[in-house]
Amino acid sequence: MxxxxxxxxxxxxxxxxxxxxxxxxxxxxxxxxxxxxxxxxxxxxxxxxxxxxxxxxxxxxxxxxxxxxxxxxxxxxxxxxxxxxxxxxxxxxxxxxxxxxxxxxxxxxxxxxxxxxxxxxxxxxxxxxxxxxxxxxxxxxxxxxxxxxxxxxxxxxxxxxxxxxxxxxxxxxxxxxxxxxxxxxxxxxxxxxxxxxxxxxxxxxxxxxxxxxxxxxxxxAEQPSHVSFELPTGYFVGDLPPLAELGVSEHEVVGGRVLLRTHELQRAATGLLLWARDADVSLGRLDVRAASLEEAFLRIARAAEGAAGASGAAGAAGVAQKETVA
Ligand SMILES: Nc1ncnc2c1ncn2[C@@H]1O[C@H](COP(=O)(O)OP(=O)(O)OP(=O)(O)O)[C@@H](O)[C@H]1O
The missing domain is CATH 3.40.50.300 (P-loop containing nucleotide triphosphate hydrolases)
Structure with a gap:
């Protein structure tokens, strides 16, 4: 005991x-x-x-x-x-x-x-x-x-x-x-x-x-890891491999930059890189980042801000498409 x-x-x-x-x-x-x-x-x-x-x-x-x-x-x-x-x-x-x-x-x-x-x-x-x-x-x-x-x-x-x-x-x-x-x-x-x-x-x-x-x-470990990159010219998110199959739980696209959140970082990063190689494209400013305590802290603060602003102007700018992958 x-x-x-x-x-x-x-x-x-x-x-x-x-x-x-x-x-x-x-x-x-x-x-x-x-x-x-x-x-x-x-x-x-x-x-x-x-x-x-x-x-x-x-x-x-x-x-x-x-x-x-x-x-x-x-x-x-x-x-x-x-x-x-x-x-x-x-x-x-x-x-x-x-x-x-x-x-x-x-x-x-x-x-x-x-x-x-x-x-x-x-x-x-x-x-x-x-x-x-x-x-x-x-x-x-x-x-x-x-x-x-x-x-x-x-x-x-x-x-x-x-x-x-x-x-x-x-x-x-x-x-x-x-x-x-x-x-x-x-x-x-x-x-x-x-x-x-x-x-x-x-x-x-x-x-x-x-x-x-x-x-x-x-x-x-409760926090997601991140993979972010610029979409190759002429490509859309829909051209990527099915995100759920890469173990991606959420994605956002902000001004041509894609942010994927995942609890299976290796699977997501490997799948994405293999796709890029096969498509013969490069993923600009590729950033692969493991979860951290800072991430946990910031998410908590952001979630609270989001909740506070939910009834106000949240999402009004319409720049980020946040989607949970089923
Ligand atoms: N004597 C007091 N009377 C009224 N409100 C108070 C009093 N002391 C603290 N508070 C309020 O209670 C809340 C919590 O304060 P507290 O000092 O416990 O936070 P904290 O997490 O230690 O903050 P910090 O990291 O800034 O020191 C704050 O909103 C603060 O303004």
Missing amino acids: TDQVIDVTDLRRVYGGGFEAVRGVSFSVGRGELFALLGTNGAGKTSTLELLEGLAAPAGGRVRVLGHDPYAERGAVRHRIGVMLQEGGFPSELTVAETVRMWAGCTSGARPIGEALEIVGLGKRSDVRVKMLSGGEKRRLDLATALIGQPEVLFLDEPTTGLDAEGRRETWELVRALRDSGTTVLLTTHYLEEAEHLADRLAIMHEGRIAASGRVADVV
Whole structure:
């Protein structure tokens, strides 16, 4: 049996004005897993995370962290979790070591200050005032305070936002090492690459709901791959081999360029290339692209935009013929 460290069922959050930011979210995270919550801006990631951290009570549904309700039983959970908020907001006149010491003073079972600073790579910056730190160093200080209590569960809200590519990679190494040492990690991120590199499983949120979830490979596998090319002069889509036989599930023609969507990329690409060879034509600007997490993300965002605009001007321009192949 898996040890479910985080278990969320039909979670809801409603803000003061009646706005429902989290609209029935369910997922679970096993011990030692790294779970990423991805999503468009305002999708509800932070709102969800705060409910898991016990900072607010849900408007509906159920949340358990380490078997407890993190809001109602805060005392049973607080010392076993570490939280890295989006904005740490430390006093700027304190040094790095003083800041971590202050946090350690409020934490039972705190690890030595030097150890926490070494873990996040701030060992040599302990006497520097917070106001002198770079943005990346401040994020590391945030992480050091989240780690100080040797938490079993770590909540990281956009841990690498604002970091340069190197800083981001260093943080990934750090987070991965924590996961490998048995810490359960739930992080929110805007970076698809981050989720792809780090997450054992992920959920993509949109407008308060989970639009897709699972292992990265599974979420990607649900997305179609693409083949696109320019139709040879004098040819029409009807001249191509029957698309259903190529394993094509959908096609679009935009200004002479054909876009095929398929879950059988090799079959579609092979069939098309054999047809082109036999017809002695070349497929201009041929592009064969496997499904990706980015594709999953963009489809979710586009589907929502499409739904929002469905009653309006959708399709009015009439440039794209979208067709599902039977
Ligand atoms: N205190 C609040 N009162 C009212 N609405 C809020 C409040 N905090 C957040 N919201 C709204 O709830 C929605 C979800 O916000 P949330 O910060 O959870 O999203 P997010 O996915 O973390 O976004 P981002 O990636 O931009 O940080 C947004 O529409 C936001 O404007």
